[in-house]
Amino acid sequence: MAEVTEELIVQLKKLIIERLKLEDVSPEDIGTDDPLFGEGLGLDSIDALELVLGLEKNYGVIIPDAQVGQRVFQSVRTIAQYIVDNPI
Numbered sequence: 001m002a003e004v005t006e007e008l009i010v011q012l013k014k015l016i017i018e019r020l021k022l023e024d025v026s027p028e029d030i031g032t033d034d035p036l037f038g039e040g041l042g043l044d045s046i047d048a049l050e051l052v053l054g055l056e057k058n059y060g061v062i063i064p065d066a067q068v069g070q071r072v073f074q075s076v077r078t079i080a081q082y083i084v085d086n087p088i
Protein backbone atom coordinates (compact mmCIF):
# COMPACT_ATOMS: atom_id res chain seq x y z
CA MET A 1 0.00 0.00 0.00
CA ALA A 2 1.39 3.39 -0.99
CA GLU A 3 2.19 5.89 1.71
CA VAL A 4 0.27 9.13 2.15
CA THR A 5 2.71 12.06 2.12
CA GLU A 6 2.49 15.29 4.07
CA GLU A 7 2.84 17.10 0.74
CA LEU A 8 -0.33 15.43 -0.59
CA ILE A 9 -2.19 16.29 2.64
CA VAL A 10 -1.27 19.99 2.26
CA GLN A 11 -2.20 19.95 -1.46
CA LEU A 12 -5.62 18.51 -0.60
CA LYS A 13 -6.24 21.09 2.12
CA LYS A 14 -5.42 23.84 -0.40
CA LEU A 15 -7.72 22.20 -2.98
CA ILE A 16 -10.58 22.13 -0.45
CA ILE A 17 -10.05 25.82 0.36
CA GLU A 18 -9.83 26.84 -3.32
CA ARG A 19 -12.70 24.71 -4.65
CA LEU A 20 -15.06 25.66 -1.85
CA LYS A 21 -13.93 29.29 -1.64
CA LEU A 22 -13.25 29.09 2.09
CA GLU A 23 -11.71 32.55 2.31
CA ASP A 24 -11.20 32.66 6.08
CA VAL A 25 -9.64 29.19 6.30
CA SER A 26 -5.96 28.27 5.97
CA PRO A 27 -4.54 24.75 5.45
CA GLU A 28 -3.43 24.75 9.10
CA ASP A 29 -7.06 25.28 10.17
CA ILE A 30 -8.15 21.97 8.63
CA GLY A 31 -7.31 18.97 10.78
CA THR A 32 -5.99 16.05 8.75
CA ASP A 33 -8.22 13.57 10.58
CA ASP A 34 -11.13 15.90 11.39
CA PRO A 35 -14.52 15.09 9.85
CA LEU A 36 -15.25 17.12 6.72
CA PHE A 37 -19.04 16.81 6.99
CA GLY A 38 -21.27 17.44 9.98
CA GLU A 39 -19.37 18.68 13.02
CA GLY A 40 -15.96 19.11 11.31
CA LEU A 41 -15.78 21.60 8.46
CA GLY A 42 -19.55 21.34 8.13
CA LEU A 43 -19.54 20.61 4.40
CA ASP A 44 -22.71 19.61 2.53
CA SER A 45 -23.62 17.60 -0.57
CA ILE A 46 -22.93 20.50 -2.94
CA ASP A 47 -19.46 20.85 -1.41
CA ALA A 48 -18.96 17.10 -1.94
CA LEU A 49 -19.81 17.45 -5.64
CA GLU A 50 -17.34 20.33 -5.96
CA LEU A 51 -14.64 18.20 -4.31
CA VAL A 52 -15.38 15.23 -6.59
CA LEU A 53 -14.85 17.49 -9.61
CA GLY A 54 -11.62 18.87 -8.14
CA LEU A 55 -10.23 15.41 -7.40
CA GLU A 56 -11.08 14.17 -10.90
CA LYS A 57 -9.47 17.22 -12.50
CA ASN A 58 -6.32 17.36 -10.34
CA TYR A 59 -5.70 13.70 -9.52
CA GLY A 60 -7.66 11.74 -12.11
CA VAL A 61 -9.49 9.73 -9.44
CA ILE A 62 -13.13 8.80 -9.90
CA ILE A 63 -15.64 8.64 -7.06
CA PRO A 64 -18.12 6.23 -8.68
CA ASP A 65 -21.05 6.60 -6.28
CA ALA A 66 -22.29 8.11 -3.02
CA GLN A 67 -21.32 5.02 -1.01
CA VAL A 68 -17.67 5.34 -2.05
CA GLY A 69 -17.90 9.10 -1.57
CA GLN A 70 -19.05 8.69 2.04
CA ARG A 71 -16.01 6.51 2.76
CA VAL A 72 -13.55 8.75 0.89
CA PHE A 73 -14.74 12.09 2.26
CA GLN A 74 -14.49 11.23 5.96
CA SER A 75 -11.34 13.33 6.37
CA VAL A 76 -8.43 14.80 4.43
CA ARG A 77 -6.41 11.67 5.28
CA THR A 78 -9.06 9.33 3.81
CA ILE A 79 -9.11 11.40 0.60
CA ALA A 80 -5.31 11.20 0.40
CA GLN A 81 -5.36 7.44 1.02
CA TYR A 82 -7.94 6.98 -1.75
CA ILE A 83 -5.72 8.93 -4.17
CA VAL A 84 -2.61 6.84 -3.42
CA ASP A 85 -4.60 3.59 -3.51
CA ASN A 86 -6.21 4.45 -6.87
CA PRO A 87 -3.48 5.83 -9.13
CA ILE A 88 -4.38 6.93 -12.63
